[in-house]
Amino acid sequence: MTIKTILAVTGLEANDDDLHLAAELCGEIDGHLSVLVLTIAAPAPAGEYAAMASDIWAKERQEDIERLRARTEAVSKLVAALPVPGDVASDYVEQAWADDAIGRRARYADLVLAGPGLQDNPILWDKMLEGVLFSSGTPLLLVPQGVTPSLRPERVTVAWDARPEASRAVRAALDLIVGAKEVSLALVDPVAGNAVYGEEPGADLAAYLSRHGAKVSVDRLPSQGHSVADVLCRHTIDKAADLMVMGAYGHSRLRERLFGGVTKSMLEQPPVPVLMAR
Template identity: 60%
Template structure:
């Protein structure tokens, strides 16, 4: 699909690198940039200590809101001189609901970009990733420090396992895959047979992508006792991939997001930009 609106999230104690990278992505594909500045609010005090702590809590909220307004103004000034269309908004959700708030905002974008500033750690990173993947219905692009995010990569690796999430990621990235010079569909320990990955694993999705004009190669790799994520990351590095496309796996239980093993391992080491969808 075409990416015409890209969302990125920033905190009050973050730098501007993510915003600049997101702006460059927008310039690359002629998209609009939406920036959401977020401060996570502490929950109100309860129980025996609620009354004596209420003044301190109110003061903390006042300071948080001042910092949020300041950050919003800073980002607005930064984007005023940018050669793209952009808008800036802010949110002050309680921590427990932050992923839902961010996810709802991401529904009005085609892609959420999570850059190195946000990926450096903290609760806001986790809430942004959870919201983008579980509450938006849209894909997410992650890029760590030192990587070069692009929506027009020449070499792309697709992690394929025939699951619905992988299919969704491929569909979301179809324009990227069509325009790339080289697309490698990578299957680790593929299983043959009906109800698994077909008589010739990878052939069906390769045909599907070829009909869209993608230049596809199917790579079937053994894990040889290694973690699937490690096999995928090494292969992406070996082929000099500029982007990895993959499905994100996990489920929601009591509002806690539990990621599957491969997804979690990839998130812990995003050395190559990764486009994820669920």
């Protein structure tokens, strides 16, 4: 997939680091920067004191709307001064609908940047992840703190489990994979001969990517009692990869939240920039 539009989401208190990161990525690909400035509305008061608090609540919401207008104007000036083309939209939504609002906007982008600047706002961060991964069909680029991402990676690790989510991630990152000097297909505890991986795990994907011109090696990794996420992180670091590509939420969100999972681990501690798709 050719990337031409990158979306960054920001809130009232977020710093502008993510916007600059997204702009740098757009500069690499002659792309367009799209920014969504989003404010989650204060919840309505409830309980026996709701009537007494309603005036305070209404005032708080009006102040948030005014702050959103000011923040949008500031972001618009910032984007106008950047060396890449861009647009800015804003939205004021109830918390229950914030992920839908982000998902709708993300449908008109090729990639959404999930940078560290938004993580200081946990509610908006969670809504951004849910909106992109579950409501847009658009891949997400997760960037760790202190790391400068690139859309021209030299070494890529593909976390391959032969699920549809991983397949979508590979297709979303195909141009990046083909352009890399080294691509490692990392399979953890694959079972040869079953209905998922086939007779030679990783061989079908390697052949598919090779036909596109990618320089691929297949690495079948034993977990040896470690979690899949830990094995993938260690392998990615050992390979000095610039990017990891993986499918998101191969299991249900509830199972991931209750028992953990690869997606949850990567969202919390990505070893390098991670391109996720679902």
